[in-house]
Amino acid sequence: MSDxxxxxxxxxxxxxxxxxxxxALALPPWFGSYHHYLASLALINIIMAVGLNILTGNAxxxxxxxxxxxxxxxxxTTYLSVKLGLxxxxxxxxxxxxxxxxxxxxxxxxxxxxxxxxxxxTLGFLEVSQILIEQLPGITGGVRGISSPRPALFxxxxxxxxxxxxxxLAITLATIWCAYSLLRSPTGRAFEAIRSSEAAAxxxxxxxxxxxxxAFVISAFFAGIGxxxxxxxxxxxxxxxFGVWTSVRHVVFIVVGGLGSITxxxxxxxxxxxxxxxxxxFKEYQEFVFGGLxxxxxxxxxxxxxxxxxAIRARLTQSDATSVAAAQRGVAE
Amino acid sequence: xxxSIVLQLIVAGLSSGSIYALVGLGLxxxxxxxxxxxxxxxxxxxxxxxxxxxxxxxxxxxxxQVFILTLIFCGVVGVLLERTLIRPLMRAPSFTIVVATxxxxxxxxxxxxxxxxxxxxxxxxxxxxxxxxxxxxxxNPHYVWIISCSFAIMGLLALFFRxxxxxKAMQAVSQNTxxxxxxxxxxxxxxxxxxxxxxxxxxxxxILMAPxxxxxxxxxxxxLKGFVAAILGGxxxxxxxxxxxxxxxxxxxxxxxxxxxxxKAVTAFVLLMFVLLxxxxxxxxxxxxxxx
Amino acid sequence: xxxxSIDNMSVIFGGLRAVSNVSLALGEGEIHGVIGPNGAGKTSxxxxxxxxxxxxxxxxxLDGKPLxxxxxxxxxxxxxxxxxxxAEIFPDQSVIANVMTGGFxxxxxxxxxxxxxxxxxxxAERQARREAEQMLDAFGLLSFCDALAGDLxxxxxxxxxxxxxxxxxxxxxxxxxxxxxMNDTEAQEVIAACRRxxxxxxxxxxxxxxxxxxxxxxxxxxHVLDHGEKIADGTPAExxxxxxxxxxxxxxxxxAHA
Numbered sequence: 001m002s003d004x005x006x007x008x009x010x011x012x013x014x015x016x017x018x019x020x021x022x023x024a025l026a027l028p029p030w031f032g033s034y035h036h037y038l039a040s041l042a043l044i045n046i047i048m049a050v051g052l053n054i055l056t057g058n059a060x061x062x063x064x065x066x067x068x069x070x071x072x073x074x075x076x077t078t079y080l081s082v083k084l085g086l087x088x089x090x091x092x093x094x095x096x097x098x099x100x101x102x103x104x105x106x107x108x109x110x111x112x113x114x115x116x117x118x119x120x121x122t123l124g125f126l127e128v129s130q131i132l133i134e135q136l137p138g139i140t141g142g143v144r145g146i147s148s149p150r151p152a153l154f155x156x157x158x159x160x161x162x163x164x165x166x167x168x169l170a171i172t173l174a175t176i177w178c179a180y181s182l183l184r185s186p187t188g189r190a191f192e193a194i195r196s197s198e199a200a201a202x203x204x205x206x207x208x209x210x211x212x213x214x215a216f217v218i219s220a221f222f223a224g225i226g227x228x229x230x231x232x233x234x235x236x237x238x239x240x241x242f243g244v245w246t247s248v249r250h251v252v253f254i255v256v257g258g259l260g261s262i263t264x265x266x267x268x269x270x271x272x273x274x275x276x277x278x279x280x281x282f283k284e285y286q287e288f289v290f291g292g293l294x295x296x297x298x299x300x301x302x303x304x305x306x307x308x309x310x311a312i313r314a315r316l317t318q319s320d321a322t323s324v325a326a327a328q329r330g331v332a333e
Numbered sequence: 334x335x336x337s338i339v340l341q342l343i344v345a346g347l348s349s350g351s352i353y354a355l356v357g358l359g360l361x362x363x364x365x366x367x368x369x370x371x372x373x374x375x376x377x378x379x380x381x382x383x384x385x386x387x388x389x390x391x392x393x394x395x396x397x398q399v400f401i402l403t404l405i406f407c408g409v410v411g412v413l414l415e416r417t418l419i420r421p422l423m424r425a426p427s428f429t430i431v432v433a434t435x436x437x438x439x440x441x442x443x444x445x446x447x448x449x450x451x452x453x454x455x456x457x458x459x460x461x462x463x464x465x466x467x468x469x470x471x472x473n474p475h476y477v478w479i480i481s482c483s484f485a486i487m488g489l490l491a492l493f494f495r496x497x498x499x500x501k502a503m504q505a506v507s508q509n510t511x512x513x514x515x516x517x518x519x520x521x522x523x524x525x526x527x528x529x530x531x532x533x534x535x536x537x538x539x540i541l542m543a544p545x546x547x548x549x550x551x552x553x554x555x556x557l558k559g560f561v562a563a564i565l566g567g568x569x570x571x572x573x574x575x576x577x578x579x580x581x582x583x584x585x586x587x588x589x590x591x592x593x594x595x596x597k598a599v600t601a602f603v604l605l606m607f608v609l610l611x612x613x614x615x616x617x618x619x620x621x622x623x624x625x
Numbered sequence: 626x627x628x629x630s631i632d633n634m635s636v637i638f639g640g641l642r643a644v645s646n647v648s649l650a651l652g653e654g655e656i657h658g659v660i661g662p663n664g665a666g667k668t669s670x671x672x673x674x675x676x677x678x679x680x681x682x683x684x685x686x687l688d689g690k691p692l693x694x695x696x697x698x699x700x701x702x703x704x705x706x707x708x709x710x711x712a713e714i715f716p717d718q719s720v721i722a723n724v725m726t727g728g729f730x731x732x733x734x735x736x737x738x739x740x741x742x743x744x745x746x747x748x749a750e751r752q753a754r755r756e757a758e759q760m761l762d763a764f765g766l767l768s769f770c771d772a773l774a775g776d777l778x779x780x781x782x783x784x785x786x787x788x789x790x791x792x793x794x795x796x797x798x799x800x801x802x803x804x805x806x807m808n809d810t811e812a813q814e815v816i817a818a819c820r821r822x823x824x825x826x827x828x829x830x831x832x833x834x835x836x837x838x839x840x841x842x843x844x845x846x847x848h849v850l851d852h853g854e855k856i857a858d859g860t861p862a863e864x865x866x867x868x869x870x871x872x873x874x875x876x877x878x879x880x881a882h883a
Contacts, residue, residue, distance in 0.1 A: 112609070112610065115428075116370040117609065119431045121606070127554070127602065128599050131595065131598040178741065181746065185734060186728075186739060186753075187736050187740070189718075189722055189725060189726045189729070192715055192722070192726070193726050197713045199677050200709065201698075202675075202696075202698045204730070204790075204793060205701035205702040206729050207696075208698065244554075285443060287439045287442060288443040292436070294432060295436045298425075
């Protein structure tokens with residue numbers, strides 16, 4: 001096995017990432033608008049998964065309301081740019097910040113709760129956010145929804161799916177960069193520490209409350225940005241887009257891809273955005289398929305798809321070792 | 334506001350409150366018996382409602398037979414679920430349990446939606462034709478049936494745990510599985526029984542709810558109200574859960590009548606936050622001293 | 626006043642007095658041992674100093690400053706370090722990441738820098754890694770750097786726990802049975818490394834230890850706990866002669882290893 005590594009990344013991850021990036025940059029012009037749209041959706045799902053994975057996979061906080069933060073970002077971005085006439089490029093990060101602020105407030109109860117109590121609270125938050133969207137038609141368009149036009153860049157409206165795709169790609173790459181930097185920093189290690197052992201973390205000077213709040217804030221920020229992009233990609237949003245099903249899908253992304261791993265978030269989001277499109281004939285069974293997939297992965301692949309690589313490698317080296325041993329035995333005999 | 338309206342609101346509040354208490358009770362029972370917080374419990378409520386709909390509309394059985402058959406059917410489904418999917422999870426971390434039971438719920442919901450495509454979404458009950466009047470005030474007989482039936486079942490459960498040997502065994506298992514096993518209790522049977530009873534209670538909530546709200550796959554969202562009821566009771570006391578459910582039902586109904594729909598909709602969440610932050614061991618619960 | 630002192634500390638668990646009016650005082654750079662039969666309250670004592678369990682009464686002072694009102698992470702930041710009886714290593718992380726977490730109190734980058742991945746953060750990260758590697762090297766663990774901590778044997782985890790605590794440059798370090806799970810040679814090596822680093826960094830040590838040979842050779846002063854109360858203190862030689870101590874051990878049916 002080679003010892004090649006780049007910025008602490010293992011060779012397979014680097015090769016995989018580079019190949020994926022090359023494909024993402026070079027391929028789209030050869031495809032049609034529908035595929036650009038689908039690829040953009042996959043990128044937004046990557047942003048959602050990366051954000052949720054930091055909170056759940058790394059910091060160990062269960063959240064069933066990732067779609068609420070997505071909604072907050074989507075509606076805030078739309079409201080600021082459409083109703084208040086702010087530039088989209090200002091409205092989008094502001095949407096992320098507003099979502100992050102809501103994450104901060106949701107983080108407070110989380111300071112005292114863990115495990116399934118937290119799951120219940122986040123489920124409750126999701127329900128409340130759904131109701132608020134319906135009850136505030138002045139801002140959100142209520143149950144009838146609201147349209148959210150494509151932004152302009154340098155005087156050109158990004159009306160083609162291809163041009164908007166490249167914008168989303170750039171933001172997705174920035175997200176991955178931030179997540180990568182975060183996980184290899186004192187803050188990221190503090191997240192891991194509070195997940196593994198709150199007692200040990202505290203005796204290493206890690207403040208529980210601030211660290212949990214930081215995880216909620218960062219995760220909500222990413223979800224807010226993803227939501228803002230989603231609104232203008234789809235062009236129209238209503239409360240149905242941000243229900244419990246969407247939250248659960250985000251959880252499926254990270255569990256199937258691999259908890260606590262950025263590569264896992266990327267793989268999970270891509271596979272599970274493309275899969276339903278391939279299995280279009282089974283659209284009615286989507287919940288069943290996702291649920292079943294979740295169970296299978298939880299029981300058979302606790303490290304998700306990214307856990308497959310090392311597992312296979314271990315199996316291969318093991319069989320190498322046994323065959324070497326067998327060969328040696330053969331010589332001895 | 335006249336007394337008649339107040340009385341009607343009380344009955345409506347108690348009726349939705351007893352549904353919440355039943356849902357909470359089923360959740361609590363499964364948790365106490367097996368350590369699993371079942372996020373698919375809401376879908377078991379929906380399953381009960383769909384089963385009743387099927388027995389009533391397709392098999393054309395009378396209400397009482399529908400009632401009994403549905404409870405038995407869902408009890409059996411509960412046992413099957415426990416044996417196949419829940420048992421391997423028993424010692425898993427809470428995240429795995431939450432996600433796995435959510436997944437089970439999704440699958441049940443999908444099956445329910447696909448297997449009932451008919452436009453009919455309610456079934457006949459003996460209370461449809463009934464009219465109940467107290468003086469000048471007319472009261473929905475469904476509400477009265479829901480309240481009395483829930484209370485009867487909750488009373489039976491309380492008796493079961495206090496007097497019956499199996500009930501005591503279930504409590505013993507919930508407190509210390511190993512010790513219970515050493516005492517000769519067949520723990521695995523108790524787990525199955527716990528899930529059977531929990532699922533049957535969920536189904537009961539479904540049957541009772543259905544004529545009022547209609548049968549639909551999203552019925553499972555009542556699980557949140559059940560959680561609030563159970564958490565108000567500290568997640569370990571039967572009377573606590575009943576009082577929690579009724580409190581929530583009354584608050585919602587009166588709040589909704591005075592302050593409108595938004596208030597009604599957020600009551601459960603606000604109550605949940607209040608209890609978890611101010612009295613994390615529930616209204617009646619006592620803090621346990623824990624040794625680190 | 627002593628450099629580090631615990632005065633009249635009590636810890637109560639639902640009616641049970643796990644620690645009862647215990648007082649200790651350590652001068653800077655000293656090494657004190659805490660011994661006593663199982664259930665004597667040794668771990669409860671250091672848990673209370675760390676702030677992981679609440680104190681029913683008493684005070685803790687480090688260099689003149691009271692600590693008893695501070696939350697656990699502030700006590701750690703003030704210079705109270707510790708290791709755990711069961712090592713409490715983060716199993717899903719690499720060994721180096723575990724040890725780097727120990728340096729959290731001295732982190733050189735802010736949350737925003739961590740998030741944005743600025744060059745300053747990258748430099749701080751390299752520095753933190755170097756320090757962690759040096760510490761691992763001191764315990765002969767450098768080759769395990771990138772191994773997953775969860776895959777390693779208990780004895781190795783105990784050493785990682787020590788390295789992780791020392792990277793935080795504590796002023797007082799409490800060790801909870803640092804040599805359990807090790808054979809005698811390994812135990813002597815770990816203690817020697819620990820003593821050397823503690824000397825270099827001027828760390829004051831409070832050590833819980835069952836291995837009498839280790840503790841008698843290491844400590845300047847020994848405190849004996851029994852049923853939550855301090856029944857004796859003195860130099861190792863005094864303690865070995867003290868009839869109360871022998872009674873406490875033999876009376877519980879467990880022979881002293883000495």
